[in-house]
Amino acid sequence: MNLLRDNALIYGRLLTITEPHLIERYNKALVAFGLQPTRLASFGIDRTGFSPEIAEELGDYQYLDPNEVNRRFIILTPDQVDLPVVHTAFSNTGKLLYEFFTSNSRAIDALTIKDVIYGEIEDSVAKVEDIEDLLTINQVEFRVLSAEDVLGKAAELATLTDRLKREPDAWRDDEMLQRMVVLAKVCGDIRENALVPDQVIFRHNAFWTSHFGGTYVFVDRDVTTVVADPSAPGFRRSRPWQVSYIAASDTERVFRFLAETGRIELPRASWLERSGYLEHRAEMTIRALIRDNDPGADLTGADKVWLQTWIARHADLITEDGVFPFLNATKREVAQTGRVELDEISPQHRFLIVRARPDHPDAWLTNRLISDFVPSDFVSRYVFNKQTFYKEYEGCSEAWRRQVVAVLKSTYLKDKAAFRARLYGLTD
Structure with a gap:
């Protein structure tokens, strides 16, 4: 660390x-x-x-x-x-x-x-x-x-002040007045200083907690939704008439829940083309492939030109993995039609091309949950899911750790607010 x-x-x-x-x-x-x-x-x-x-x-x-x-x-x-x-x-x-x-x-x-x-x-x-x-x-x-105990003394002074105002003869109580002087030396004029x-x-609304290996609780008007490991104590047992339970590994159900409750922004040209979101996901995909399949690669100068060269040399590996070609195909479809038909896309790939709806109160929490399903994107995990990021970082090679730090410094750390606004549409 x-x-x-x-x-x-x-x-x-x-x-x-x-x-x-x-x-x-x-x-x-x-x-x-x-x-x-x-x-x-x-x-x-x-x-x-x-x-x-x-x-x-x-x-x-x-x-x-x-x-x-x-x-x-x-x-x-x-x-x-x-x-x-x-x-x-x-x-x-x-x-x-x-x-x-x-x-x-x-x-x-x-x-x-x-x-x-x-x-x-x-x-x-x-x-x-x-x-x-x-x-x-x-x-x-x-x-x-x-x-x-300034708090307690201020409360006592307030009580004595009220008594002085309410009781006509309270001003004759020298002991009380002396106590008020002592308290005022500590608290000052409580009429001016709250x-x-x-x-x-x-x-305490929607939240993630580290309990039971990581648990999400989302609160809607008529139902509370828990996304957790099914082995967690109380899963599907607690208040089933009020609570919906989704296994954290159930990619299709998690996606459907987020879509049906209006928590995600579906893939549309209106935000995908100006945000560079697909390009970001594609770069993260290639970097993950390098980490997993080419551990001996010299990442010292792994800029965009270096990455393009690596892509050309490992075309078969990239095709077999399928994620990078999928993102390129999605980019073409968005450019041609302005949208993407999600019904034809596998649930796992859907999370690659959506983000939390920026104006939803649960936007940060939703982006955190999305990042659980896109392990290749360590930047998103760092922004929204630091606990998981740090845990995975500890298991990486020294060369990859240096690469992760270099990427975060050149992207997110340069201007955090601008980066979040461009990629995720967040203004806070």
Whole structure:
């Protein structure tokens, strides 16, 4: 993983913490979680407060996610809102944290001047043992604490202030007034500084989770759909009248579900021709063939000219594989007719020529699921499915790892937003 880290392809864009007072606050949160304080003088954190350096120091990459549910968080600064989430068991953890930050920005701004905010994103279950446990999670609540109890003191000050307003003789209570002075020194003017987050409950909609080897849960008006390994506990057993179950290996049913629920953009000239999507898939196909069939190839200068030369020299192999010719045929059909007849295409090949509908709320999750069926496209897997990407990367040769890093640097990392907008139609 060192090559990925050196090129900001793993644990990239983390916020470096070096200020002694912030490290002290972080340690208070660690101790509150029952963990050992860090001795590091510098470490990076993501949106949730997770630090890979501290995970290594503790020897526990789950230190903020001990049961892979009820995720812990540590907030040192409002600036964390713009950071990525680099380690999570649920795909929507980052979105939930973002909603918490933006919905309570004034309170977070004020609190982090004086204190560290920490706590848990509480689900309805303490431990996931079967699919039914996942299906019961329809909302989460942020249980918010602060090391110096600024939150509790602000709440106490608010109560005393209300009493002072409501009770005519309350101003005669010298002990109460003195307590208010003490609290105000800590909290400031709570009429101006909103110190207590007022929105802590958020919807938990469609998501992917690492449980049971990877499980998708999609929520529609009348039915919830689970895409998972059939061996997962509770598969086809939990609430069959409300839940549709699809085996993750059932390519045809997964595709039909995505199409019928309007989650995918079918192959049309309107987006295929301007996006370069088919050309991208074709290049990824050839690179995968090189990896699997020509391990001795020198990939140092594997640019488009080099790839064309390799294609010419391995025409029989490419024809036998069939994917590259299929993509070229699809490109011709789109140019001639503006669309593709999917009924005549095998289910596995269909995923090569579709993407998530960009305006659908589940676009990122859908693109993640599509990437499961296109293992040759490591760029798409990196963008939407980093857990799988990292796992597969670990099993590759050093030469192929260098090639993967080179391709990601020359494509996605050059301008992530522009790349996502062009290839996948995504604007966020």
